[in-house]
Amino acid sequence: MSDPDTITAAAQGRLLSFIERLERLDEDRAALAEDAKGVLQEAKGEGFDTKIIQKIIHLRAQDPARRMEEEAILDLYLSAIGGL
Amino acid sequence: MSDPDTITAAAQGRLLSFIERLERLDEDRAALAEDAKGVLQEAKGEGFDTKIIQKIIHLRAQDPARRMEEEAILDLYLSAIGGL
Amino acid sequence: MSDPDTITAAAQGRLLSFIERLERLDEDRAALAEDAKGVLQEAKGEGFDTKIIQKIIHLRAQDPARRMEEEAILDLYLSAIGGL
Amino acid sequence: MSDPDTITAAAQGRLLSFIERLERLDEDRAALAEDAKGVLQEAKGEGFDTKIIQKIIHLRAQDPARRMEEEAILDLYLSAIGGL
DNA sequence: ATCCATACAATCTCTC
DNA sequence: GAGAGATTGTATGGAT
Numbered sequence: 001m002s003d004p005d006t007i008t009a010a011a012q013g014r015l016l017s018f019i020e021r022l023e024r025l026d027e028d029r030a031a032l033a034e035d036a037k038g039v040l041q042e043a044k045g046e047g048f049d050t051k052i053i054q055k056i057i058h059l060r061a062q063d064p065a066r067r068m069e070e071e072a073i074l075d076l077y078l079s080a081i082g083g084l
Numbered sequence: 085m086s087d088p089d090t091i092t093a094a095a096q097g098r099l100l101s102f103i104e105r106l107e108r109l110d111e112d113r114a115a116l117a118e119d120a121k122g123v124l125q126e127a128k129g130e131g132f133d134t135k136i137i138q139k140i141i142h143l144r145a146q147d148p149a150r151r152m153e154e155e156a157i158l159d160l161y162l163s164a165i166g167g168l
Numbered sequence: 169m170s171d172p173d174t175i176t177a178a179a180q181g182r183l184l185s186f187i188e189r190l191e192r193l194d195e196d197r198a199a200l201a202e203d204a205k206g207v208l209q210e211a212k213g214e215g216f217d218t219k220i221i222q223k224i225i226h227l228r229a230q231d232p233a234r235r236m237e238e239e240a241i242l243d244l245y246l247s248a249i250g251g252l
Numbered sequence: 253m254s255d256p257d258t259i260t261a262a263a264q265g266r267l268l269s270f271i272e273r274l275e276r277l278d279e280d281r282a283a284l285a286e287d288a289k290g291v292l293q294e295a296k297g298e299g300f301d302t303k304i305i306q307k308i309i310h311l312r313a314q315d316p317a318r319r320m321e322e323e324a325i326l327d328l329y330l331s332a333i334g335g336l
Numbered sequence: 337a338t339c340c341a342t343a344c345a346a347t348c349t350c351t352c
Numbered sequence: 353g354a355g356a357g358a359t360t361g362t363a364t365g366g367a368t
């Protein structure tokens with residue numbers, strides 16, 4: 001594609017290939033999203049607070065060292081302004 | 085979990101199970117996102133405009149009937165205000 | 169606009185009016201966003217961690233009672249799974 | 253704040269000042285968002301499709317030259333893969 | 337290093 | 353009242 005105004009026959013096939021590969025990945029992603037939604041529904045059905053569950057997952061995904069450092073700065077700032 | 089203030093031993097296991105299932109799904113999702121990024125990079129390396137590719141995928145994902153209807157309304161409104 | 173396929177002369181004026189009012193509001197919003205960015209830059213220039221500042225603002229915006237309740241549930245869940 | 257672990261009395265005042273300025277900007281932003289919502293509601297009440305109105309505003313906000321260029325590439329790609 | 341753009345998460349509204 | 357869809361804010365990665 002040296003010339004942005006034209007597409008060779010070969011490039012046509014490539015383009016379509018890229019699009020279809022991306023679409024397949026999107027389908028897989030949608031399936032995973034469905035699964036996750038199902039798990040959350042199940043948890044909710046057993047009385048759990050899904051918002052909190054997601055927050056825990058988020059916390060666990062963070063780097064512990066970084067998390068503690070940010071906590072420290074937050075506390076420092078909060079004390080500087082006299083609490084929330 | 086009839087009492088929101090306490091969690092039975094059984095519920096503890098359920099909670100951890102939900103969290104771990106969700107985390108596994110997140111990992112899979114991240115892997116798919118990586119794959120998609122790789123495909124986009126490859127397409128970009130061959131001179132394609134990735135933004136346009138994603139727009140095409142988005143257009144293809146839409147319901148054709150709905151798409152045409154929205155197009156019609158958009159054209160109607162645009163003509164009403166004398167074009168863009 | 170009883171018929172979605174046609175727009176009366178009166179409606180044309182209304183439509184353009186709505187669009188222009190919205191655009192003006194968008195301009196104002198953009199200006200405010202610029203201002204906020206400037207304040208953050210200034211804070212950053214004085215050595216503050218802007219991410220934490222924004223977190224504090226977010227915390228202050230929340231309802232205290234609700235915040236504490238969510239904290240309690242979070243702690244309950246965390247203890248149930250043995251900490252982070 | 254040469255030392256990230258301490259905050260001087262002067263810095264305390266600066267920090268609070270930054271936070272309050274940001275909070276005021278947020279209030280203004282919220283007010284504008286309310287106004288915009290009201291305009292949209294009014295438009296909807298007169299039978300207009302608010303989603304399309306927002307799309308028009310988005311289109312008008314774009315650089316015309318850039319818009320046409322992207323349109324051209326999109327058409328080129330679409331013809332390359334034989335339409336949508 | 338800053339700025340932009342994408343992607344993710346959360347909130348909120350509208351519909352059923 | 354629950355679920356879906358849309359919008360906004362946030363975070364991360366890429367480009368300049």
